[in-house]
Amino acid sequence: MPAEIRKTLLHIEETLIEGGKVAPVPLKMIAAVAVIKNPWAGQGFVEDLKPAIHDCAPGLGEMLTGMILDAAGGGDAVEGYGKSGIVGVNGEVEHASALIHTLRFGNHYREAVGAKSYLAFTNTRGPANAPLQIPLMDKNDGGRRSHYLTIQLSVADAPGPDEIVIALGASIGGRPHHRIGDRYQDLKELGHDVDNPAAV
Template sequence: MPAEIRKTLLHVENTLIEGGKAAETPLTMIAAMAVIRNPWAGQGFVEDLKPGIRDCAPGLGSLLTDMILEASGGGDKVEGYGKAAIVGVNGEVEHGSALIHTLQFGNFYRNAVGAKSYLSFTNTRGPANASLQIPLMDKHDGGRRSHYLTIQTQIADAPAPDEIVIALGASIGGRPHHRIGDRYQDLKELGHDVDNPAAV
């Protein structure tokens, strides 16, 4: 059966001033979250998680992607993206991983924003009000450090012991006043081939 959703939440954060200096382009970070009943709750150790994945992951991916698109104004506006899960203390970290580390979840978001890079992630276990941290990276370029960001928030009453918080994150823009360069500059300084970093 589809995910049993207790609530959804939308977190929108706009940074206008950073380091005491106004941002030339304000940074917007968005988190779309769903609090669901753990589909494997009360079943003991479940060997095959695939039925629950097929039941729950596609609907969650579609729902949370739609929330991000509405809040951002469209997939073309999204620059950085990521995902996260927090499993309640009666569940396994594997339960959260099962729902977010599947193409049946992530491809809704990836396709909607036209992304090329992988979705950065966290999957943890914790009590209600645990810190939800969604790492972001540029949707096209994993070496673009200006978009290495983390959305941090929490839900006062979730996850309950038999719940999971599932989330997608997005940024419109990168860090204001970013000035640490990109990964490619480091590779050049270290004498590595930018197109083949393993080569010296």
């Protein structure tokens, strides 16, 4: 059975001034959120999570990706991306993880935005109004620190004890006035091969 969705939420924030200085390019961050019934609620410890993953994850990934693309104006506009899940207090963190850590969920988003990087993530357990944090990173370059961002919000009535909050996040742009360089400068300064960071 597909996910039983109680509500959806589209969160958009735009930063125009940061550190008292006007951003040369405003930063837009978008979160697409679904509140669903935990498909394993009331079943005790479930050994095989796969059937419900296959039932729920693809539709959630497709729907949330569509919400992001509509708000961003298309996949090409998305620069940073990530995902998150919060399971209600009657569930296991594994339940949130099961729905977001499957290619059946994430590949909808990756393919739609033409990404190469893995999807940054959080998966937690909490009550209604628990903080939802969606870490972001550049969709094509995991070392591009300007796009290390976090979307923060909460849903006042979710997750309920037997619910899961599932979310995708996106940024158009990076941190205004970013000035800490990228990971590659550190690697060079520390004497590491940028193409093979484990080598000294």
